[in-house]
Amino acid sequence: xxxxxxxxxGERVVIFFASDLHxxxxxxxxxxxxxxxxxxxxxxxxxxxxGKAVIPISKQSDGKYLAVQMGEPVTLESEAELxxxxxxxxxxxxxxxxxxxxxxxxxxxxxxxxxxxxxxLVSERVQEWCDYAxxxxxxxDISFITAPGxxxxxxxxxxxxxxxxxxxxxxxxxELGDYQILHCGGSTKTPWDTEREYSEEEYHARFEKLLPQxxxxxxxxxxxxxPPYGTVLDQCPKLDExxxxxxxxxxxxxxxxxxxxxxxxxxxxxxLLGVHGHIHEGxxxxxxxxxxxxxxxxxxxEGILQGVLITLQGSEVRSVQMTQG
Numbered sequence: 001x002x003x004x005x006x007x008x009x010g011e012r013v014v015i016f017f018a019s020d021l022h023x024x025x026x027x028x029x030x031x032x033x034x035x036x037x038x039x040x041x042x043x044x045x046x047x048x049x050x051g052k053a054v055i056p057i058s059k060q061s062d063g064k065y066l067a068v069q070m071g072e073p074v075t076l077e078s079e080a081e082l083x084x085x086x087x088x089x090x091x092x093x094x095x096x097x098x099x100x101x102x103x104x105x106x107x108x109x110x111x112x113x114x115x116x117x118x119x120x121l122v123s124e125r126v127q128e129w130c131d132y133a134x135x136x137x138x139x140x141d142i143s144f145i146t147a148p149g150x151x152x153x154x155x156x157x158x159x160x161x162x163x164x165x166x167x168x169x170x171x172x173x174x175e176l177g178d179y180q181i182l183h184c185g186g187s188t189k190t191p192w193d194t195e196r197e198y199s200e201e202e203y204h205a206r207f208e209k210l211l212p213q214x215x216x217x218x219x220x221x222x223x224x225x226x227p228p229y230g231t232v233l234d235q236c237p238k239l240d241e242x243x244x245x246x247x248x249x250x251x252x253x254x255x256x257x258x259x260x261x262x263x264x265x266x267x268x269x270x271x272l273l274g275v276h277g278h279i280h281e282g283x284x285x286x287x288x289x290x291x292x293x294x295x296x297x298x299x300x301x302e303g304i305l306q307g308v309l310i311t312l313q314g315s316e317v318r319s320v321q322m323t324q325g
Contacts, residue, residue: 019277023051047149234258
């Protein structure tokens with residue numbers, strides 16, 4: 001059965017949580033297969049499912065293909081080389097797009113056309129991920145739950161909502177056996193002006209809507225993409241106006257990129273658990289009062305999945321194990 005009863009102790013739940021996969025095919029497959037590997041009965045993906053760039057691959061008159069990766073031209077001379085390149089960049093979170101040289105030239109200066117293609121490829125990959133999850137989880141009692149991050153286009157909502165294999169929630173409080181999960185996606189403002197960004201005032205209003213729906217904070221999980229401000233979970237490099245890392249005396253300068261409202265809300269209401277993402281460098285496991293808060297971090301371009309395995313029983317977090325592989 002899905003739930004394992006322990007006499008007098010409540011239901012035992014094992015969660016495998018990861019975040020910020022940013023389109024990496026290999027990391028997503030590791031995540032889905034992580035449920036069986038780690039013995040988890042709940043998968044929670046904390047947002048930023050989607051990647052950051054399209055890599056056009058244009059077919060040349062001699063039958064070869066030309067792409068650009070990290071600013072360097074790449075010539076692909078055979079179908080095998082092409083397929084290997086597409087797989088490699090897909091695992092890094094990019095979206096390879098085959099096209100003719102004429103199509104490439106037409107798109108090169110067409111910002112609107114580039115955006116249409118980008119969103120199309122993003123939605124297609126999210127659909128592929130939904131299908132993969134269904135293939136691997138069908139016939140099991142494993143739940144797959146996710147919410148959006150700040151980088152996630154609104155167009156993926158329809159894909160995720162229509163998937164029978166995914167429980168997609170945003171601005172909702174949902175049931176998980178004896179527990180409730182409060183889902184609040186997006187992030188505070190970033191230099192990149194991403195899709196779902198909110199001011200601290202907007203975060204306050206979002207929590208004001210959600211908190212009355214929570215019956216018992218001692219059995220509540222905050223699935224909040226943005227981490228609490230001023231902690232190790234939101235510590236990241238400081239950037240200058242050109243989005244370059246700031247250095248002082250040869251060392252990178254750190255700053256905090258989370259939300260003060262998230263921190264204050266957790267401190268005041270003391271949910272059982274907070275699972276967060278957004279800040280890739282903010283890997284850690286801390287307590288705010290009695291609340292356990294985690295951020296698994298992310299190194300998705302390397303094809304490595306960072307996660308955290310969490311065991312809950314009754315109103316206790318029994319164990320927290322950071323994972324990487």
